[in-house]
Amino acid sequence: MNSTNQEPLLRAEHLTKSYGARPVLKEAYLNIVSGEIHALLGENGSGKSTLIKLLAGQIAPDGGYAADNAPRVTVSGRSEGLPIDPKTAERLKLGFVHQDLGLVLSSTVMETLGLGRYRTQWGRINWRAQRSYTEETLRRYGLGLSPDAVVGRLSAVERAMLSIIRGIESISGEERGVLVLDEPTAYLPADAVHQVFEVLRRIKATGSSVVFVTHRLDEVKDVCDRATILRSGEVVTTMDVASATTDDLITAILGTELTNLYPSEHTSVTEPVLRATNLSGAETRDVSFVASRGEILGLTGLVGDGFEEIIGLCFGASRGEGKVEVKGTEVEQKWLRPRRAMSMGMAYIPADRATSSGLMAASAAENLTMATLRRYWRSGRMAYSEEHKDAIEAMRRVGLRPLAPDLPLSSFSGGNQQKLILAKWLLTRPHVLFLHEPTNGVDVGAKKTLFDLINRAAQDGCSVVIASSEYEDLAHLCHRVIVIKNGAVSGELTGDQLTTDAITHRCLASTATPATS
Numbered sequence: 001m002n003s004t005n006q007e008p009l010l011r012a013e014h015l016t017k018s019y020g021a022r023p024v025l026k027e028a029y030l031n032i033v034s035g036e037i038h039a040l041l042g043e044n045g046s047g048k049s050t051l052i053k054l055l056a057g058q059i060a061p062d063g064g065y066a067a068d069n070a071p072r073v074t075v076s077g078r079s080e081g082l083p084i085d086p087k088t089a090e091r092l093k094l095g096f097v098h099q100d101l102g103l104v105l106s107s108t109v110m111e112t113l114g115l116g117r118y119r120t121q122w123g124r125i126n127w128r129a130q131r132s133y134t135e136e137t138l139r140r141y142g143l144g145l146s147p148d149a150v151v152g153r154l155s156a157v158e159r160a161m162l163s164i165i166r167g168i169e170s171i172s173g174e175e176r177g178v179l180v181l182d183e184p185t186a187y188l189p190a191d192a193v194h195q196v197f198e199v200l201r202r203i204k205a206t207g208s209s210v211v212f213v214t215h216r217l218d219e220v221k222d223v224c225d226r227a228t229i230l231r232s233g234e235v236v237t238t239m240d241v242a243s244a245t246t247d248d249l250i251t252a253i254l255g256t257e258l259t260n261l262y263p264s265e266h267t268s269v270t271e272p273v274l275r276a277t278n279l280s281g282a283e284t285r286d287v288s289f290v291a292s293r294g295e296i297l298g299l300t301g302l303v304g305d306g307f308e309e310i311i312g313l314c315f316g317a318s319r320g321e322g323k324v325e326v327k328g329t330e331v332e333q334k335w336l337r338p339r340r341a342m343s344m345g346m347a348y349i350p351a352d353r354a355t356s357s358g359l360m361a362a363s364a365a366e367n368l369t370m371a372t373l374r375r376y377w378r379s380g381r382m383a384y385s386e387e388h389k390d391a392i393e394a395m396r397r398v399g400l401r402p403l404a405p406d407l408p409l410s411s412f413s414g415g416n417q418q419k420l421i422l423a424k425w426l427l428t429r430p431h432v433l434f435l436h437e438p439t440n441g442v443d444v445g446a447k448k449t450l451f452d453l454i455n456r457a458a459q460d461g462c463s464v465v466i467a468s469s470e471y472e473d474l475a476h477l478c479h480r481v482i483v484i485k486n487g488a489v490s491g492e493l494t495g496d497q498l499t500t501d502a503i504t505h506r507c508l509a510s511t512a513t514p515a516t517s
């Protein structure tokens, strides 16, 4: 595609935004031509979501600029000053899928797809027409949901797909539009990602365009035509993706080359710490394994094959059967609860930060010491200054940005939230640390920090168990990887056998073979 000579379908300019005294976007801009998939890239906290929220009218830009410097967005030649209201965004054919998906958990699928565009007859909602529209739309995207299903009961994947479908529908029609997706694939398995990409390519073929925020550079290479890169709130460059290597993209994002994404040395593994015996849950059966002191153990498979459930069973976050033993203390899984698991020295970070890992409204410092608060009780009183000091020290250790203990967790970017949540659990000095997809939504620089922290925890004697579908990360980070297929252990890779290709092959292989241990 020759994109450079075309008149932009969307032009956004003079995008400037501060939070308090801190500028987070500085004269940023975006030019999107017709029929392209355009990546918006940058480190965690570089301002991508802020830019998107400005375009959507969710937040207002800084004021006080002269008319020719005023923030504005122009789509198909129609220009509007920012902030715009949602109706104007819709009129301009701007559709959005926000990072938090923007769904109302108590509403139904039909209400979600209908909001703002209900079929009406004589001034009333025509529910029959609305239902058949919903059924037809769900069918068109291959999403087997009931129109009456409640959003809060849907799986993370179904919610993401629903939000994406709503965004696409909002720009459908005769005129060309722009669909803006803020990290839509962070919680999606590979097959769902391919489904989404197919839909994006269909949008592109109609002459409409897509702005796509992701931290996964393989996705950028796979589906995007051009990429605009933000660094500390400023646009540093726009690149043609086909002629850029992944390393070029990384260097543009970080402003420096990235050496050694993965820790160079593995810790030596010593005595067994965790023993899981015959664990069975909703998606798994008779899973047994051992994890040792200093070991980083991966659990993987295809999403839906059950590997994600196992660490929740070990921690008592899901119900099942079997036994879990940590350092000689054994518990029947059916009696295991998170509180008991914590007292046995286990820590668990689920994949979904927003709903399961941290308290978004609480401050960074409050989140950090939440699991270790008891340490600060002195004769019935809280030693607040000591708590604060430890929290700041922990934030420094993980390189939190900004180093602002009083800022609510929701105000930190995704990667920084993840660093903070990991720091919180490391403060409990766990014997076993369970991580589910620890690098979801995390930029490549923060990924390195997280890998270093995980490796350091193992060096300090922790046994780390990572449930993830990021095969390349597992191949580099883990001592050993167990592959789960159809809910059972299908094999184990270690030493020279432990490569990305071998994991992929094992996960896709149709016949299960017994584990080697």
Ligand SMILES: Nc1ncnc2c1ncn2[C@@H]1O[C@H](COP(=O)(O)OP(=O)(O)OP(=O)(O)O)[C@@H](O)[C@H]1O
Binding pocket: 019, 024, 042, 043, 044, 045, 046, 047, 048, 049, 050, 051, 401, 402, 410, 411, 412, 413, 414, 415, 416, 441, 443
């Ligand atoms: N409501 C807020 N109050 C204060 N600071 C905020 C608020 N919202 C965002 N920020 C800050 O603005 C900066 C930019 O955040 P933004 O969410 O736009 O980054 P991002 O590039 O989308 O990051 P990520 O890739 O992690 O999603 C961050 O440092 C963030 O902490």
